[in-house]
Amino acid sequence: MAERSKAEPNRVTALSAGGPNAIAVTNGIVGDEWSLWIVQMALNNGITQYNEWLRAGPISSSVLTARLASLVEADVMERVPYNSRPQRYDYRLTQRGRQMWPILLTMWAWEQRWVNESDEHLPSMRHVRCGHLFAPQLICEACDRPTAARDVDGRFGPSGSWERSIPSAVTRRRAHSGARPLELVTQSMMLIGNRWSAALLGAAFLGATRFGEFEQRMGAPPTIVADRLRTFRDLGFLEQLPNPQRPDWVVYHLTAKGRDFFPVVASTIDWGQRWFVAPEGAALKLAHRECGRAFRPRLVCDQCGERLRGSSVQVVRGAAEQTGA
Ligand SMILES: [Zn+2]
Ligand SMILES: [Zn+2]
Incomplete structure (x- = not known):
């Protein structure tokens, strides 16, 4: 995946022509809850x-x-020697790693708003500039x-296609160690922590509503499409409605919870x-309708x-006590 110069750790990664595009590569990183947790600990706790x-x-x-x-390979972190005898390394976030905040x-905010069981584990955020x-x-x-999801038009750019946007099964890294991170983003991972779920999510945001549209865009067998649609419906992310043209069929629409994941x-x-660039050009082009x-x-x-910056966001534990709520 990576053709990069070690001398320029903040340079963008040039992807191979015809290969997985920025969306697929990014989902391989962001769709792994342990990778996210490692980055989060580095960002918030300075680990x-x-x-x-x-x-x-x-x-x-x-x-x-x-x-x-894998985070070093993706240039999200770099290994920095801090001791030569014995040889020891620090793992530091690169510029692209720091820009993952x-x-x-947004994931924390969504989980706090929509997923009750996770909010006690999730930190609250204070904006340092205004103190709230x-x-x-x-x-x-x-x-x-x-801007909400409905205000944005998305279409594939030159490196975009459903095939190139879905991480390949062999490169997916799943966390199955039994133990799980404490600061869970449980439902986010059910939406993006699996190649088919991520594809379904993308299809829904790009306007798919009918079973056949999901099936075609995901390139998945019907049993998998049906299974994922059921999961997304059970999560309250999609709702099933009668098809206006064929009342015996159904269509799937994003719920308010689903749209709020945008x-x-x-x-x-x-x-x-920004960081993974295919030679053909963008994978996805988004336009603001307004x-x-x-x-x-x-x-x-x-x-x-005020616009947020990574440095102006402070993580707060035990938010209920601190607000006096
Ligand atoms: Zn503020
Ligand atoms: Zn605008």
Whole structure:
């Protein structure tokens, strides 16, 4: 995957022509809950050493070793020697690793809003600039207006196709060590932690509503499509309605909960396309309907309206006590 120069760790990764595009590569990273947890610990707790991750959560050394290697390969982290005898390394986030904060932030915000059982494990966020606990709000970079899924048109660019956007089964890394990270983003992982689920999610946001449309876009056998549609419906992410043309058939629509996942999708795609570049061009082109310009997601504080920066977001534990709520 990576053709990169070690001297320039912040350079973009050039993907191979005709191969997996930015969406597939990004889903391979972001769709792995242990990789996300490792990045989160580095971002929020400043963890840089192997043993610190082992102490921070129920991760096994084999899982940690494998995930750190893949994060280094993806240029999300770099190995920096800090001792020569014996040889020891720190793992530091690269610029692209540090820029993953909007993905984590939007995921947490969504889980806190829609998934009751996870909120006690999830940190709250304080906006340092205004001092308030906040939720991120998605806006359009070009016009500053709040933007929802329905305001954005998406279409494939030159490196985009369903085939090239779905991570291949062999490169997917699944977490099956038994133990799970404490700061769970449980439902997010049910949506993106599996190649077929991620494909279904993308198909739903790009307007698929009928079984045949999901089947065609996902390139999956009907039993898998049916299974994933059922899962998404059980999660309250899609609702099943009668097809207006054929009342004995059904269509699937995103619910409010489903549509509200859009900031996660937009932040993830934006990060991926910024750092993983196919020679043919973009995988996905997004346009903001209201202003007509290319849509780049940005996040603002819902309390003060100011644009968020990674450095102005503070993680707060025990939020209920701190707000006096
Ligand atoms: Zn706009
Ligand atoms: Zn604020």
